[in-house]
Amino acid sequence: MGRYTLGFRGMRDDLIETYKILKGLDKAGRCALPKIPFRGAPCSDAAGHQVPDKEIIQQVHKSITGRSWDDDQKAPYYIYMPESLKGPHERHGQRNRGHRLPSLTGQPLKSGIDLRTEVPSQQPQAARIQRAQAERMRWSLELAQALVVLVLWICSGSGTGCPCSDRALCEPVTVEHEFEVFVFDVGGKDWKYYDWFKVTTIAAFGPYDPELLCYAHANQVRVVLRGVPTYKDIMDRNHQRKWINHRVNSVKRQFMDGINLDLKFSAENNSAIKLLITDLVAETTKKFHILIPGSQVTFNVPWSPDCIDGRCYDFLRIANSCDFLFVMSYDMQSQIWDICFSKPNAPYYQTLSGYSAYINLGIDSRKLVLGVPWYGYDYTCRQLFEGGRCVLEKIASRSAPCSGAAGRQVPYKEIVQHVHKSITGRYWDDEQKAPYYICMVNNTYHLVWYDDPQSISIKSTIMKKLRLRGIGMWNGNMLNYSDDHFIVKQTEDMWNALCPL
Incomplete structure (x- = not known):
């Protein structure tokens, strides 16, 4: 033959x-x-x-x-x-x-x-x-x-471009998981060390990796495409149809299982744009479900529906038209309206208030996935007072006098290496339910707020309290997957914190 x-x-x-x-x-x-x-x-x-x-x-x-x-x-x-x-x-x-x-x-x-x-x-x-x-x-x-x-x-399936040794692994995943663990992956081979007993969906934000696809499908895990429509794709109906068709074809050609939609522009005070965004999500979901049975369409939303960073959408209609919303419960200090002190990336009570606000809109809690950060922020302190009160440089954002832009993102894999070398070691803020540490760089104090297994375990209880669909993180590549005994334990604890007993 x-x-x-x-x-x-x-x-x-x-x-x-x-x-x-x-x-x-x-x-x-x-x-x-x-x-x-x-x-x-x-x-x-x-x-x-x-x-x-x-x-x-x-x-x-x-x-x-x-x-x-x-x-x-x-x-x-x-x-x-x-x-x-x-x-x-x-x-x-x-x-x-x-x-x-x-x-x-x-x-x-x-x-x-x-x-x-x-x-x-x-x-x-x-x-x-x-x-x-x-x-x-x-x-x-x-x-x-x-x-x-x-x-x-x-x-027999030969010649279709299937990258897997078993042709069945190129069929879309159709299993419905009762509990969703949604993982953003930005590329590389870290995925080989993920906890595949927990993962249900990989949102591939890095280059297409056929090896990842085959491995995920062998574990009944979906791999979904990243979809970022432009302003023109939203505003022009013809562009909108072409954009949707192109994404459907890309997913089919790569044997993937759906799309994760993410918008990068503001729709503040513009009802026409809100309507067009809602239509895009609804039409995308319809096309995917018809042309790729069992496919998944999700939409990323800010930590609160209160027009955060100009993301002012018709959240209820969008939630009803797609499979679920991934709530990005992090970067909560994108605007700081009170005193310019550094604050945690995702404090517990602020996180809880965001989900309560979504549910109060009439959104079914089973349409919400809790997003947690696997990173922290390193803030340079202009002054440092007792209790970890770190005065920030005033960097305005959307009319707010201060913002988290005064700090820089630090992945958790760097934090675990630095915390034990810091001046203070790990401190815990019981009011914010978050850890931090203080270090000295070039004779200047730095305060690093972050999340670890303890803080994530506490936030994950929100899932049970509000009966959410699941949990996910930005992003799976921010852990250290080396074979060092101490590091292995830290990494396992982070994965286990997603699904507390």
């Missing part, structure tokens, strides 16, 4: 090289070429010209040799005499000056032809006709076999 499959691909390419013989041909079919150098080599295939397969089929049965087989090269060929070389040349004993062409697939029919004994021009006319008919029948049979193999090849 493999032989005929390859042969069909050769037919599809529709180009087979032909070599002109100007220097003679021996009876074994060894064809000496004129020397046409290329890139320092004394000879090249520029001595030949390409011949489409449709011409080869017509020529081979008229050739001197018919189809011959080179068992060493595992390739067919034939030799023929151009019209311009016939006539006088034959009378002068130059019948061996012909053309040799590679041909299509098949088992060897004959080899070692002696051109001195097998010359069609010396055969009776009836024999030549009979031979031509037999050759045409053979080609018809081989083409029919190739087509049959092609049909079987397509029906």
Whole structure:
């Protein structure tokens, strides 16, 4: 079967090289070429010209040799005499000056032809006709076999581009998980060390990784595409349809399981944009569910529905039109309206208030997934007072006098390396339900707020309290997956904090 499959691909390419013989041909079919150098080599295939397969089929049965087989090269060929070389040349004993062409697939029919004994021009006319008919029948049979193999090849899933060794792993995941653990992955191979007993969906924000796809599907885990429509994709209905169709095709082509929608622009005080955004989500969900049965469409929303960072949407209608909302319960200090002190990235009570506000809009709590941060913020303190009160540089944001932009994000894998080297070690703020530590950099105090297994375990109780659909994090790559004993324990604790007993 493999032989005929390859042969069909050769037919599809529709180009087979032909070599002109100007220097003679021996009876074994060894064809000496004129020397046409290329890139320092004394000879090249520029001595030949390409011949489409449709011409080869017509020529081979008229050739001197018919189809011959080179068992060493595992390739067919034939030799023929151009019209311009016939006539006088034959009378002068130059019948061996012909053309040799590679041909299509098949088992060897004959080899070692002696051109001195097998010359069609010396055969009776009836024999030549009979031979031509037999050759045409053979080609018809081989083409029919190739087509049959092609049909079987397509029906069996070969040639569809499936990157997995098991074709079944390229089918969309349709299982419905009662509890969702939604993981954002930004690329690399960290996914190999995720807790696959917990993960239900991977949102692939990095380059497409077929190895990840196959492994996830083997564990009944969905892999969804990142979808970030532009302002134009929202405002123009034609662009909107094209954008949706393109994303559906991308997901199908890559054997993925849906899309995670994320908007990066404001819809504040603009009811028309809100309506168009809602329509985009609804139409995307409809197309995906129809064209990819079992697919998942989700939408990222801020920690609160109170128009955070200009993300002012019709949250109730969006929640009703897609599978669920991923609530980004972090970066809660994007605007600081009171005293410019550093604060936790995701304090417990502020997190709880955000989910309560969504539910008060009428959103089913089973449509909400709790997002937690696997990172913290390192703040440079202009002044440091007792109790970890760190005065920040005033960096305004959306009319607020201060913001979290005064700090920098630090992944948890760096935090666990630095905390035990800090001035204070790990401190706990019982009011905010969050840890922090203080360190000195270039004679300047820095305060680092972060989340760890304890703070995440406390926040994850919100799931049970409000009966949310599940939990997820930004992002799975922010843990250290080395084999150091201390690090392994910290990483396991972070994964376990997502699903407390």
